[in-house]
Amino acid sequence: MSPQPPEQLANPPEDSRQPRPPADADRQAEVIIVGAGPIGLELAVVLKHMGVDYLHLDAGQVGQTVTRYPQQTRFFSSPERIAIAGVPLTLSDHNRASREQYLAYLRSVVQQFDLKVNTFERVTDIKQSDGEYRFTLHTDRRGTPHTYQAKHLVLAVGDMHGPRKINVPGEDLPHVSHYFDEPHRYFNQRLLIVGGRNSAVETALRCYHAGAQVSLSYRWGGFDERLVKYGILPEIKALIEHERVKFYPYTLVREITAEHVVLEDSGLRGQDAGPGVTDLATTPAEASGELTHVPADFVLLLTGYVMNTELFAMAGVELVGENCSPKHDLSTMETNVPGLYVAGTAAAGTQVRFRLFIENCHPHVAKIARNITGQQPPMHLINQAAKQFALPES
Numbered sequence: 001m002s003p004q005p006p007e008q009l010a011n012p013p014e015d016s017r018q019p020r021p022p023a024d025a026d027r028q029a030e031v032i033i034v035g036a037g038p039i040g041l042e043l044a045v046v047l048k049h050m051g052v053d054y055l056h057l058d059a060g061q062v063g064q065t066v067t068r069y070p071q072q073t074r075f076f077s078s079p080e081r082i083a084i085a086g087v088p089l090t091l092s093d094h095n096r097a098s099r100e101q102y103l104a105y106l107r108s109v110v111q112q113f114d115l116k117v118n119t120f121e122r123v124t125d126i127k128q129s130d131g132e133y134r135f136t137l138h139t140d141r142r143g144t145p146h147t148y149q150a151k152h153l154v155l156a157v158g159d160m161h162g163p164r165k166i167n168v169p170g171e172d173l174p175h176v177s178h179y180f181d182e183p184h185r186y187f188n189q190r191l192l193i194v195g196g197r198n199s200a201v202e203t204a205l206r207c208y209h210a211g212a213q214v215s216l217s218y219r220w221g222g223f224d225e226r227l228v229k230y231g232i233l234p235e236i237k238a239l240i241e242h243e244r245v246k247f248y249p250y251t252l253v254r255e256i257t258a259e260h261v262v263l264e265d266s267g268l269r270g271q272d273a274g275p276g277v278t279d280l281a282t283t284p285a286e287a288s289g290e291l292t293h294v295p296a297d298f299v300l301l302l303t304g305y306v307m308n309t310e311l312f313a314m315a316g317v318e319l320v321g322e323n324c325s326p327k328h329d330l331s332t333m334e335t336n337v338p339g340l341y342v343a344g345t346a347a348a349g350t351q352v353r354f355r356l357f358i359e360n361c362h363p364h365v366a367k368i369a370r371n372i373t374g375q376q377p378p379m380h381l382i383n384q385a386a387k388q389f390a391l392p393e394s
C-alpha cells in the first residue's frame, strides 16, 4: 500500500514544527507578561494552568538574554536550580548546562506547554487609566505598532539590557567591544580584556587557549572568589604567575587608540577589596601613578551590564537606591503601582553584587500568581530546588 499524503490521514500527528498561528494583536487580556526569559516563561506556564487569560510579549526570542551569552558558555548554577515549570533539565554529561543546552531546554518547555509568546515585539510605552483594563501597552512588532490592554501587568524584563560603559575616548572604535562572542576571532591577536569578574576571567582563559596573547586590566589587585566560578580561579592565577596572561592590577582605562590602550593607576591599592580577594599584584612599579601603554589589536570591555528601567519609570514605579530597583512588596512582588508586578532579576535593578539569579527568582512566580488569582498556584509547576538547601552559588 502506498503511503497516504499527510492531509488524508484521519488524525494527523501534531507537529510542533508547523508554523504557529499569527501572534495575538491589539487585544485585551487579564494579565500581560512582558519578558519571556526563564522566569516569565515559568509564570506563563502557571497562569495557563490556572486558566488565566494572559498575553505574553518579548522584544526578542524566548530566552533572549541567554542568547547573548558567549557561545558554549556554561551556567554557574546547577541544572536543577535553573529548571523551570517542573520540567527536569537533565544533561547526559552531568555538567552545568551550556548556553545552547539551556536554550534548547527553554524551547522544549514552550513546546511542551504550547505557550504562545509574541516574540520580537518590544513594549515601547505603558500608560495607566482608571478603567477595569488599567494598563495600556504600545508595542513595536517589526515596525508595526500594536496596542494592548490589561488588568494586571507583570514586567519580567531582566536586568541586562546594555553594557556598563566606561566612558573613555576610543570606547566606540571598531576593534573595541563590550561583548565576547567566541574566541576564534582572537587567535594570534593581542587582546586586552578589561574587568575582573567571572566574564572577564572566563574570557581570558578561553581566548588564551585559542591562541590569543591575552592581557587583563582590573581596577583591583586580585579576583573575588565570590564573583568568579570556583573552578577557573586556580588556572588564571597560575597563568598570571607564569606571565602567560599579562595582568595589570589596580588599573583603569584612560584612553583606547587603534594601536594601544592607555592604563592609569586606579588608586585602589591598599583599600579593602573585601573577603576572598587574593592580591596578585607583584609589581609595585605599576602603582607609581605613571601611565602604561598596552599594545592591543582587540579590546574587550567586560565591565558588566545595566538595566533599562524606562518601562518601570513610564508606568509610575518608584526606583529605589543606587541600583534603581523597582519598589515592590516582597510578599507579593506588586510594585507601588497597584496591579503592576515585577518578576525575575528585574526586581534587583542594576546589580552590582549579584543577589538575584534564576534560582532565587522562582518564588516570584508563586507570589504573583497567588496575588492575581487569589488561589493557590500549582506548586509542582514551580521550581522548589533552591528552597531545599543552599549552595555556595546561591
Ligand SMILES: Cc1cc2nc3c(=O)[nH]c(=O)nc-3n(C[C@H](O)[C@H](O)[C@H](O)COP(=O)(O)OP(=O)(O)OC[C@H]3O[C@@H](n4cnc5c(N)ncnc54)[C@H](O)[C@@H]3O)c2cc1C
Residues within 6 Å of the ligand: 034, 035, 036, 037, 038, 039, 040, 057, 058, 059, 060, 061, 062, 063, 064, 065, 066, 068, 069, 070, 073, 074, 075, 076, 077, 082, 121, 122, 123, 124, 156, 157, 158, 159, 160, 199, 311, 343, 344, 345, 346, 356, 357, 358, 359, 361
Ligand atoms: C554569561 C552569563 C552567564 C550567566 N550565568 C547565569 C547562571 O549561571 N545562573 C543564573 O541564574 N543567571 C546567570 N546569568 C544571568 C541570567 O541570564 C539571568 O539571571 C536570567 O536570564 C534572568 O532571567 P529573567 O527571566 O529574570 O530575565 P531575562 O532572562 O533577562 O529575560 C528578560 C526578557 O525580557 C525581554 N524584554 C526586555 N525589555 C523588553 C521590552 N521593552 N519589551 C518586551 N520584552 C522585553 C528580553 O528580551 C528578555 O527576553 C548569566 C548571565 C550571563 C551574561
